[in-house]
Amino acid sequence: MPQLRRIPKAGLVGVVAGVIALAVVFWPGTSDPEPEVPVERHKLALMTSLPIYWPEGSDIASLVDKHSEAPWVRETLERRYEITPLDSxxxxxxxxxxxxxFERLVIAQPRGLSPADNEGLDAWVREGGKLLYVLDPMLTGHYSVALSDSNHPTAVGLIPPVILRWGMTxxxxxxxxxELREADxxxxxxxxxxxxxxxxxxxxxxxxxDQSAARGNCTILGDGIAAQCSVGAG
Known part of the structure; x- marks a missing residue:
């Protein structure tokens, strides 16, 4: 396993900015970078270990406090979506x-998908679900909790079997x-x-x-940091 390296917090910005940018570009009806809040927002499910929905280091009191400050990435996404966090x-x-x-789902640096989650995700996408899967193989950035703490975001993102099934790694x-760099x-x-x-x-x-029969129609984009796929109806 690669050695973990602590790198400036800008690395975190890249991951969460990717969630916003890719959701805006690849999902129809979300091309305006600064839209007014629509009358009816799309429902969006979110599974993540990153401080996207809840602030980093939140305790029970802050989770139930409606006046606590939300992470900026959540505020940005909520201009377009009604977000529901999922554990499973x-x-x-x-x-x-x-x-x-849900018709739309973001999975960003998850803690791991169970066998049932892999199977269910494959079926959901093939039935028409729209998925944005964001994975960082070596998460960078500083956090207020120790790497050994269970609340720390997943440090090493591993490709789940369902992505391999669709023909990618x-x-x-x-x-x-x-060094921080710009990638296409x-x-x-x-x-x-x-x-x-x-x-x-x-x-x-x-x-x-089996993989040949189940794989999606995938295209690698830009510098290889993203791909776009059609899998079944999704």
């Missing part, structure tokens, strides 16, 4: 899957420069630091028969 995509056995209530260069994501640029590269699985190690 599929919920408890015998209960309706939470993901079924992530390549990471341990020896890349530490296909329709603009984003600040990145110690970034991974999205690649098509067939270009890396070949596909099994």
């Amino acid at each position: 995509l599929t919920g408890n056995e015998g209960e309706p899957a939470p993901i079924k209530q 992530l390549r990471f260069d341990d020896f890349q420069p530490l 994501y296909g329709k603009g640029t984003l600040p990145v630091q110690v970034a991974g590269e999205v690649i098509l699985l067939e270009e890396f190690e070949g596909l099994s028969d």
Whole structure:
């Protein structure tokens, strides 16, 4: 496993800015960078370990306080979306899957997807769901909690089986420069630091028969920090 490196907080800006920029560019009806709050916003489910919905280091009192300051990325997204945070995509056995209530979902640096979540996410996308999956293979930035603390954002993002099933993986260069740089994501640029590269699985190690049948129609964008896919109806 690559050695964890502490890098200036600008790295965090790149990850969360990516959530906003990619949601704006790739989802219809969200092209205005500074829109007024619409009469009816799209419902959006969010699964993340990052301080996007709740402020970093929030306690119970601040979570229930309606007047507590929200993270800037949440405020920006809420101009377009009505956000619901999720801990699980599929919920408890015998209960309706939470993901079924939504047409749009952002998964950003999650703590991990269970086997049921992987299976449920695959089915949901194939049925027409719109997914933005943001993953940082080596999370940078400083946080108020220790790396060993369970509240710390996921430091090393791992490709879940469902992404491999769609025909993609992530390549990471341990020896890349530490400097913050601008990278092309296909329709603009984003600040990145110690970034991974999205690649098509067939270009890396070949596909099994099952993967060939299940893979999506994917295109690598820009400098390889993003990809756009059609999987079934989603």
